[in-house]
Structures are given as C-alpha cells and as structure tokens.
Amino acid sequence: MKIDHVKLYKMNMRMRNPFTTSFGTEQDRLFLLVEAIDEHGLSGWGECVTSERPLYSEEFTESSWYMLEKFLIPAVVKREIQHPKDLQELFAMYKRNNMAKSALEAAVWDLYAKSKGVPLAKLLGGVRSKIQVGISLGIEENTDRLLESIQEKVEEGYKRIKVKIKPGKDIDVLREIRANYPDIPLMADANSAYTLNDLAVLKAMDEFNLMMIEQPLTAGDLIDHAKLQKQLETPVCLDESIHSYEDARQAIELGSARIINMKVGRVGGLTQAKRIHDLCEKENVPLWCGGMLESGIGRAHNIAITTLENFNLPGDTASSSRYWEKDIIEPEVIVENGELHVPEKPGIGFDINMEEIERNTVKNKAFQ
Numbered sequence: 001m002k003i004d005h006v007k008l009y010k011m012n013m014r015m016r017n018p019f020t021t022s023f024g025t026e027q028d029r030l031f032l033l034v035e036a037i038d039e040h041g042l043s044g045w046g047e048c049v050t051s052e053r054p055l056y057s058e059e060f061t062e063s064s065w066y067m068l069e070k071f072l073i074p075a076v077v078k079r080e081i082q083h084p085k086d087l088q089e090l091f092a093m094y095k096r097n098n099m100a101k102s103a104l105e106a107a108v109w110d111l112y113a114k115s116k117g118v119p120l121a122k123l124l125g126g127v128r129s130k131i132q133v134g135i136s137l138g139i140e141e142n143t144d145r146l147l148e149s150i151q152e153k154v155e156e157g158y159k160r161i162k163v164k165i166k167p168g169k170d171i172d173v174l175r176e177i178r179a180n181y182p183d184i185p186l187m188a189d190a191n192s193a194y195t196l197n198d199l200a201v202l203k204a205m206d207e208f209n210l211m212m213i214e215q216p217l218t219a220g221d222l223i224d225h226a227k228l229q230k231q232l233e234t235p236v237c238l239d240e241s242i243h244s245y246e247d248a249r250q251a252i253e254l255g256s257a258r259i260i261n262m263k264v265g266r267v268g269g270l271t272q273a274k275r276i277h278d279l280c281e282k283e284n285v286p287l288w289c290g291g292m293l294e295s296g297i298g299r300a301h302n303i304a305i306t307t308l309e310n311f312n313l314p315g316d317t318a319s320s321s322r323y324w325e326k327d328i329i330e331p332e333v334i335v336e337n338g339e340l341h342v343p344e345k346p347g348i349g350f351d352i353n354m355e356e357i358e359r360n361t362v363k364n365k366a367f368q
C-alpha cells in the first residue's frame with residue numbers, strides 16, 4: 001500500500017455542554033483530523049485528540065499540527081507500507097508527541113483495513129460484537145446538578161458512572177452520590193489533583209466502594225502511586241502516567257495501579273495500545289478504554305480497540321449525542337442500555353459526513 005497524500009483538517013466543534021475537570025473547563029473542541037489517501041484514491045481517517053491548551057498533557061492542537069506537517073507526514077507520504085505497524089519504526093526517532101503519531105497511524109490503520117475489506121476491530125484481533133459503555137461526568141457547581149445528570153445517565157442505562165473530583169469537591173460529593181445511589185458502579189477521576197500529603201482524604205474514599213480512583217497523583221508518576229496503592233483498598237487506575245508499553249510494564253511491576261485506562265492517543269496509537277493490552281492480559285490487569293471527548297472518528301477507533309478480549313470494564317465511548325448536536329460520522333454512535341454494537345463494515349465501519357466536517361473546519365492543508 002502506498003500513501004499518496006495526506007490531508008490535515010483543524011476542526012472547531014462546540015460540545016453541547018461544557019466539561020469541567022480538576023484542571024479546567026472545555027466546551028469548544030479544537031482538534032485535528034487526518035485523512036490518508038492511497039494510490040487508488042481510498043481514504044482512511046484518524047483523529048488527533050489534543051485540546052487547544054496543553055492542560056491534560058504537554059501536547060496541544062497547534063503543536064500536533066506542526067509535528068504532523070514537519071516530521072510525521074513527510075515520513076509516510078509516497079512511501080510503500082506493508083502494514084500500519086511499520087509507522088512505529090518510521091516515527092521512532094521522534095520523541096513522544098504520541099497524540100500526533102496516533103492520529104496519522106489511526107488513519108493508516110483505517111485505510112489498511114478498508115483496502116483489505118475488513119473491519120478495523122477484526123484486524124486488531126477484536127473478539128466482541130457488542131461493547132459495554134460507561135459515562136464520564138464533569139465537576140458541577142452544585143451537587144444537585146450532578147445528581148440530576150447521574151439520574152439521567154442511570155436511566156439511559158450506562159454501565160458505570162465516573163465522576164470528576166478535585167480537592168474540596170470530593171468526599172462530600174461522593175457521600176451524597178452514595179446516599180442516593182448505594183449500588184451503582186461508581187468511580188472517581190482526580191486528573192492528578194492530589195499528592196501523598198492528601199493520604200487521609202484518599203483513604204477516606206475507601207468507604208464509598210468505588211470501582212477505582214483514577215490518576216489521583218501527579219501525571220507521569222509511578223512511585224508515589226505505588227506507595228498510595230499499598231495504603232488503599234480502592235484500586236488505583238492510571239491514566240496520565242501511562243504513555244508507553246514500558247510505563248505499563250513498570251506500573252504493573254511496581255504495583256502503582258491495579259487497573260489501567262487505555263487512551264489510544266496517549267500511548268501513541270493502536271499498535272502500542274494492542275501491545276499494552278496483551279501485556280495487561282498476561283499480567284491479569286483489567287483494562288478499559290478512556291475517552292478524550294472525541295468526535296465520531298476518534299470514537300470509532302476507540303470502539304474498535306475495545307473489542308479486544310482484555311477490555312473487561314466499561315469504557316468511555318458514550319453516544320455521539322452526549323457530546324455533539326451533530327457528529328461527523330454516519331450513523332452516529334448510539335449506546336442503548338449501556339451497550340453498543342460494533343460496526344461490521346470495513347475500516348472504522350462508519351461513513352464520514354464530509355458536509356459536517358467542512359462546516360466545522362477552520363483550516364486545512366494537503367501534503368503530497
């Protein structure tokens with residue numbers, strides 16, 4: 001397969017509601033789409049899950065555009081590629097910038113699957129035709145508002161509720177949720193808002209029977225998380241500390257977490273995601289697929305990877321309508337009773353809505 005040319009689209013899509021975490025609020029999603037086109041004119045699509053500002057990690061949308069334009073796209077254009085895995089080697093000399101690498105790799109995976117006429121999920125080794133879905137709810141000004149959204153999402157059938165917490169918006173909020181919903185599968189995501197000095201607060205969370213507490217300590221940290229996990233009954237789940245296979249291996253070896261949140265962009269693409277999946281499977285570490293407030297294209301890639309055997313906890317691949325008035329794929333992603341049917345068409349399995357893409361594009365460029 002030859003990548004004839006690549007197109008980059010900078011998108012600006014307004015979410016239906018703002019989303020607040022311990023590090024900030026986001027409503028306008030400025031992200032990139034990558035379209036890889038082969039010598040026969042067939043297209044594959046990928047999404048770069050960065051935000052406008054480097055709040056979640058060091059990458060941001062303009063840095064990824066630069067990375068793709070200057071280094072990554074020139075490494076693949078006009079090149080003969082045997083398999084999407086080849087991109088790992090072509091990108092190896094460039095450090096990190098995982099979301100940019102992942103976006104181009106995703107486009108090539110989709111293109112490769114389409115050229116073979118197989119669904120991406122199958123090509124990755126997926127074994128499920130249906131996946132289980134949870135939902136992630138942002139921090140709200142008042143807990144009543146959060147309880148209303150939980151009620152709505154429980155009624156919609158989502159299989160687990162994740163709430164965002166930060167110092168001062170933690171124990172009391174969780175206590176109120178548990179008072180109203182003693183049995184729902186519940187977890188809390190701190191997005192690195194605590195340190196070991198907050199041990200008492202983190203230990204107090206043991207009383208809420210949480211499925212897990214996600215990334216309580218510094219992004220990138222493994223050592224303090226290992227110390228923390230030893231003192232908690234609640235499983236620690238790592239998100240912002242896992243950027244590679246080596247991070248996952250070390251986290252498991254050190255006991256930094258009992259669960260891993262897989263984000264394809266954060267680990268540099270589907271090839272790495274699959275390697276980490278296989279490691280977790282071997283080591284009996286449960287895995288689930290996190291979200292980055294993706295459009296339908298990134299969501300479709302998340303759905304595909306979630307079909308692998310060891311994705312044994314509900315992921316954050318919620319319905320398109322949770323985020324968007326109108327998504328850029330057809331049909332849109334629909335979760336019913338907390339389950340989603342994996343598409344069976346070749347590649348990502350959804351059609352691309354070019355009209356919606358064009359309507360939300362603020363800049364684009366083709367690279368020959």
Ligand SMILES: O=C(O)CCC(=O)C1=CC=C[C@@H](O)[C@@H]1C(=O)O
Pocket residue numbers: 021056135136189191239290291292293294316318
């Ligand atoms: O619904 C989703 O896509 C998940 C949303 C979500 O929880 C997150 C999105 C983006 C960055 C973080 O705030 C975060 C997370 O930490 O998992």
Ligand SMILES: [Mg+2]
Pocket residue numbers: 189191214215239240261290
């Ligand atoms: Mg998280």
